[in-house]
Amino acid sequence: MERLRFSFFWRVTVAILFSVSLLRPQSASAALVKPFKLNGLCMFCDVLPSSCNATGTCSSECNITAICEHPEEVCVSVWHTDGENRTVETVCHNPSLPFRGVMLDDYNNTDCVMKQYKGLGPDYYMCSCTGEECNDKLTFTQSEILPRPEVREVPIILISLLPLLVLAVLIMSFLYFFRLHRQQHLKTGAKSKCPSHDFCDTRAIMNDVDHPESNSAHANSLNHNMELLPIQLDGVVGKGRFAEVYRAKLKQKPTSASGANVPFQTVAVKIFPCEEYASWKSEKEIFSDAELRHENILHFLTAEQRGGEGQYWLITAYHDKGNLQEYLRGHLLSWEQLHKLGGSLARGVAHLHSERTPCGRPKVAIAHRDLKSSNILVKDDLTCCLCDFGLSLRLDSSMSIDELANSGQVGTARYMAPEVLESRINLENIESFKQTDVYSMALVLWEITSRCTAIGEVKEYELPFGKLREHPCVDSMKDSVIRDRERPEIPSSWCKHLGIKAICATIDECWDQDPEARLTAHCVMERLNALQDLDHNQLSQSPEQKIQNV
Ligand code: ADE
Numbered sequence: 001m002e003r004l005r006f007s008f009f010w011r012v013t014v015a016i017l018f019s020v021s022l023l024r025p026q027s028a029s030a031a032l033v034k035p036f037k038l039n040g041l042c043m044f045c046d047v048l049p050s051s052c053n054a055t056g057t058c059s060s061e062c063n064i065t066a067i068c069e070h071p072e073e074v075c076v077s078v079w080h081t082d083g084e085n086r087t088v089e090t091v092c093h094n095p096s097l098p099f100r101g102v103m104l105d106d107y108n109n110t111d112c113v114m115k116q117y118k119g120l121g122p123d124y125y126m127c128s129c130t131g132e133e134c135n136d137k138l139t140f141t142q143s144e145i146l147p148r149p150e151v152r153e154v155p156i157i158l159i160s161l162l163p164l165l166v167l168a169v170l171i172m173s174f175l176y177f178f179r180l181h182r183q184q185h186l187k188t189g190a191k192s193k194c195p196s197h198d199f200c201d202t203r204a205i206m207n208d209v210d211h212p213e214s215n216s217a218h219a220n221s222l223n224h225n226m227e228l229l230p231i232q233l234d235g236v237v238g239k240g241r242f243a244e245v246y247r248a249k250l251k252q253k254p255t256s257a258s259g260a261n262v263p264f265q266t267v268a269v270k271i272f273p274c275e276e277y278a279s280w281k282s283e284k285e286i287f288s289d290a291e292l293r294h295e296n297i298l299h300f301l302t303a304e305q306r307g308g309e310g311q312y313w314l315i316t317a318y319h320d321k322g323n324l325q326e327y328l329r330g331h332l333l334s335w336e337q338l339h340k341l342g343g344s345l346a347r348g349v350a351h352l353h354s355e356r357t358p359c360g361r362p363k364v365a366i367a368h369r370d371l372k373s374s375n376i377l378v379k380d381d382l383t384c385c386l387c388d389f390g391l392s393l394r395l396d397s398s399m400s401i402d403e404l405a406n407s408g409q410v411g412t413a414r415y416m417a418p419e420v421l422e423s424r425i426n427l428e429n430i431e432s433f434k435q436t437d438v439y440s441m442a443l444v445l446w447e448i449t450s451r452c453t454a455i456g457e458v459k460e461y462e463l464p465f466g467k468l469r470e471h472p473c474v475d476s477m478k479d480s481v482i483r484d485r486e487r488p489e490i491p492s493s494w495c496k497h498l499g500i501k502a503i504c505a506t507i508d509e510c511w512d513q514d515p516e517a518r519l520t521a522h523c524v525m526e527r528l529n530a531l532q533d534l535d536h537n538q539l540s541q542s543p544e545q546k547i548q549n550v
Contacts, residue, residue, distance in 0.1 A: 039071075039130055039131060039132070040067055040068045040071055040073060040092075041065060041066070041067055041068070041132040041133060042065070042066060042068055042073075042074075042075030042076075042090065042091070042092050042133065042134070042135050043060050043062040043064065043065060043066075043075065043077070043090040043133055043135050043136045044062070044064050044065070044066035044068075044090055044091060044092060045060070045062035045063070045064050045088075045089075045090045046089055046090070046091065047087050047088075047089045048060070048061055048062055048087060048088055048089070048090075049085065049086065049087055050079065050086045050087055050088040051086070052079060052086060052088060052138065053086070054079055054081075054086075054114070054123065054125060054140050055140050056139075056140060057137055057138060057139050057140070058079070058088075058137075058138045058140070059136060059137065059138070060077055060088050060090050060135060060136045060137075060138060061088060062088070062090045062136065065133055066092065068092030069092065070092075070094060072094050072095075072096070073092040073093055073094050073095075074092070074093060074094075074095050074104070074107040074128050074129065074130050075090070075091075075092060075107075075112065075128065075129050075130070075131070075133070075134050075135035076089075076090070076091050076092070076093045076099060076104065076107075076126065076127070076128045076135060077089065077090050077112050077114075077126070077127050077128075077135040077136075077138055078091075078100075078124070078125065078126045079114060079123075079124075079125040079126075079138060079140075080120075080121060080123060080124050080125070081123045082121075083122075088138070090135050090136075093128065095107045095128065099126070099128075100117075100120055100126070101120075102117060102120075102126070104126075104128040106127065106128055106129070107128035107129060107130055108130060109128075109129045109130070109134075110129055110130065110131040110134055111129060111134065111137070111139055112127035112128065112129040112134055112135045112136075112137060112138055112139065113127050113129075113139045113141060114126070114127045114138055114139060114140045114141070115127065125138075125140065127139070228304050228306065229250055229301075229302060229304065229315060230250065230251040231248050231249065231250050231251075231267070231269060231315070232248060232249045232251070232264075233246045233247075233248045233269060234246065234247045234248055234249065235247055237268070237322065238322075238323065240270075240388060240390070241279075241390070242272055242276040242279035242280075242390055243270045243271055243272040243273075243276060243279065243280070243314075243390075244270070244271050245268055245269070245270050245271075246268070246269045246270075246271060247266060247267075247268060247269075247318055248266070248267050248268070248269045248315075248318075249264040249265075249266060249267075250264055250265045250266075250267045250301075250315070251263065251264050252264055252265055266318045266320075267301060267315050267316065267317065267318050268315070268316045268317065268318040268319070269313050269314070269315050269316075270283075270313065270314040270315075270316065271311050271312070271313055272311065272312040272313075272314075273310070273311060274310040274311065274312070276312070277312055279390045280303070280312035280313075280314065281312075282389075282390065282392075283314060283388075283389045283390045283392070284303040284314060285394075286366060286389040286392045286394065287300035287303070287314065287316075287389065288300075288303075289363065289364060289366075289394075291357050291361060291362075291363035291364070292351075292352075292363070292366070294347075294348065294351040294358075295344075295347075295383070295385070296344045296345070296347045296348030296351065296383065296384055296385050296386065297348055297351060297352065297385055297386050298316050298317060298319075298377060298385045298386060298387040299316060299317035299385075300314070300315075300316050301315040301316055301317070302314075302315045303315070316387070319377040319378060319379050319380070319385070320380065321377070321378035321379070321380065321382075322377070322378065323373065323374045323375070323376060323377055323378070323387075324341070324373040324374070324376040324377070324378055324384060324444070324447075324448070325372075325373035325374040325447075325463075326374075327378045328373065328447055328448065328450075328451045328461050329461040331451070332451055332452070332453055332458055333448065333451050333452045333453065334452070334453060334454070335452060335453075335454040335497065335499055335500070337382055337452070338448055338449060338451075338452040338454065338499075338500075338503070339499065339528065339531060339532070340381075340382050340383055341378070341382060341383065341384055341448050342445050342448050342449070342503060342528055343525070343528040343529065343531075343532070344383035344384040344385075345376060345384040345386075345441065345444060345445065345448075346441070346445075346521055346524040346525040346528050347525050348376075348384060348385060348386045349368070349371070349386065349437060349438070349441050349521040349524075349525075350520075350521040350522040350524070350525045352365075352366045352367075352368055352386065352437075352521075353365050353366070353367070353434045353437065353520070353521050353522070354522070364394050364395065364396055365394075365395040365430070365434070366389070366392050366393065366394055366395065367392060367393045367395055367430075367433035367434055367436070367437055368386060368389065368391075368392050368437050368440075369391045369392055369393055369410050369411050369433065369436065369437065370388060370390070370391045370392075370410065370411045370412060370415075370440075371386070371415060371437050371440035371441055371444060372412050372414070372415045372440060372443075372444065373444050373447050373463075375387055375388040376444065391410045391411065393407055393433060395430040395433060395434075397430070399430070401427045401428065404427045404430075404433075405427050409421075409423045409474070411436075411440070413471070413472050413473055413474045413476075413477045414443075414463065414464065414465055414468070414471075414472055414477065415439075415440040415443055415444075415464070416436075416439075416440075416474070416477060416481075417435070417436040417439035417440065417515065418439075418478075418481050418482045418513055419432070419435075419436065419515055420436050421474055421477055421478045421481060421482060422478065422482060426515070432515060434520065434521065435515035435516070435518050436515070437521070438510050438518045438519065438520065438521055438524070439510065439511050439515070439518065441510060441521065441524070442507045442508075442510030442511040442518075443464040443488065443511065445503065445506070445507050445510070445524075446464055446488045446490070446507050447461075447463070447464060449494070449500060449503055449504065449507070450462065450488075452500065454497040454499065454500050455491075455493070455494040455497065455500055456493045456494065456496065457493075464488040465477070465480055465481075465486070465488065466488075468480065485513065487508075487511055490504045490507070490508070498534070499531050499534065502527065502531055503528070503531075506519065506524055506527050506528070510524060
């Protein structure tokens with residue numbers, strides 16, 4: 001019961017003080033024991049059934065008089081009917097606080113004059129007054145019908161509900177956007193079993209604006225609307241650690257006046273299953289740097305999320321000759337071909353490592369970290385282009401030592417530099433990462449050289465450290481490369497050819513045990529460029545032969 005706050009102690013006190021009147025019929029007690037009026041003395045029965053019909057004057061029919069708990073409290077009566085039952089409620093109340101949501105404004109009267117409060121119910125009357133038992137006699141005048149209390153309460157209710165309203169609006173907006181986002185995700189990834197990823201990434205990132213190797217009519221237009229490219233997969237041409245590479249047909253848009261002379265362009269599609277999202281993302285980020293573009297770096301067209309298939313695609317140029325390892329296995333090379341392949345490889349690595357483009361624009365240096373002959377493609381003109389940047393690292397000067405250290409021991413054990421095998425890279429110097437690439441590049445240069453007819457008798461193709469099993473582990477590579485300081489053999493017979501001799505000297509300086517002693521890729525590139533200027537006779541004759549000729 002609201003306001004039933006007077007204690008048992010008070011009730012007992014009141015009972016003693018008014019022992020006579022408590023047992024009285026109301027009117028008699030008023031006559032007998034009321035020499036003066038006391039404030040704070042009110043009828044207090046809470047709710048009682050009533051015979052009053054809300055006309056004229058009625059008695060509260062309450063037999064309990066209470067001293068209100070607080071001196072500021074006044075007497076209040078409420079008459080109410082629900083149609084069948086009538087009740088009268090008598091209580092004390094502090095008029096500075098709302099009572100049933102309404103401020104009492106007539107409590108200074110000694111009479112309790114009933115007013116109807118429409119908003120509290122169809123038949124709801126209240127009165128308040130000050131004076132001894134003043135809420136016992138209820139006067140119904142029917143003169144005043146007060147506005148609905150809600151009207152007065154509206155500002156209070158609104159203010160108190162405002163934080164709740166704001167919260168509700170926020171929650172509803174959150175739910176709305178969450179649903180919208182989920183619907184979009186379901187549309188693109190209905191079949192994907194993978195957790196949702198950062199879908200702020202564009203669905204398709206085009207990187208193809210006026211690149212000389214690009215002849216796709218789609219590329220530039222799709223750059224704007226982010227639609228998936230119309231691609232038809234043909235067959236698998238390679239399997240990597242994280243993804244499979246397909247040869248595919250990219251349908252060409254008919255070109256204006258001349259018509260569609262080529263219905264499609266052959267492209268390579270590297271497909272990452274959804275579990276390899278992180279590899280796709282990191283390779284995509286490496287490729288997305290426009291300054292990476294170079295004739296000796298695989299040309300990137302676009303990256304796509306193929307939600308329906310739960311896959312992530314990287315679409316690049318396709319090179320029919322396949323990777324360098326396959327090519328060397330199946331072909332012998334002339335000196336010119338060796339020079340072309342080796343020189344282009346060094347140019348590709350030099351560009352990757354460089355902090356400037358050939359035009360002098362700044363670019364972020366990148367370490368490949370998995371250079372090997374199967375990650376290098378052979379282009380139609382028999383030059384190399386680097387591919388598979390899944391383990392590559394942007395050597396941003398903002399990278400902290402922790403970030404560099406966390407990047408871990410990565411790569412393929414066979415091609416790992418001694419300091420990588422030992423996990424002892426100097427993280428204080430980003431050049432260290434380039435030096436590990438130079439070591440791997442030296443092994444690839446050795447592979448190319450080993451297939452060149454200019455070395456004399458050419459053996460069957462062998463990988464570097466080919467005597468080891470197919471996928472040697474880090475420990476067996478440590479035994480060979482660190483403990484035994486082994487390197488692939490360079491027989492002296494190779495060096496009869498001056499060009500080969502120069503290349504082998506360069507290789508030897510690139511696979512030095514001491515990373516600091518290794519040449520830079522840029523230096524290798526310049527040394528190979530210099531060999532271009534030597535004519536055929538100068539290169540193929542040993543010094544002894546040359547002396548004889550003179
Ligand atoms: N193998 C891996 N990537 C390739 C590509 N882009 N072209 C041809 N073969 C590949």
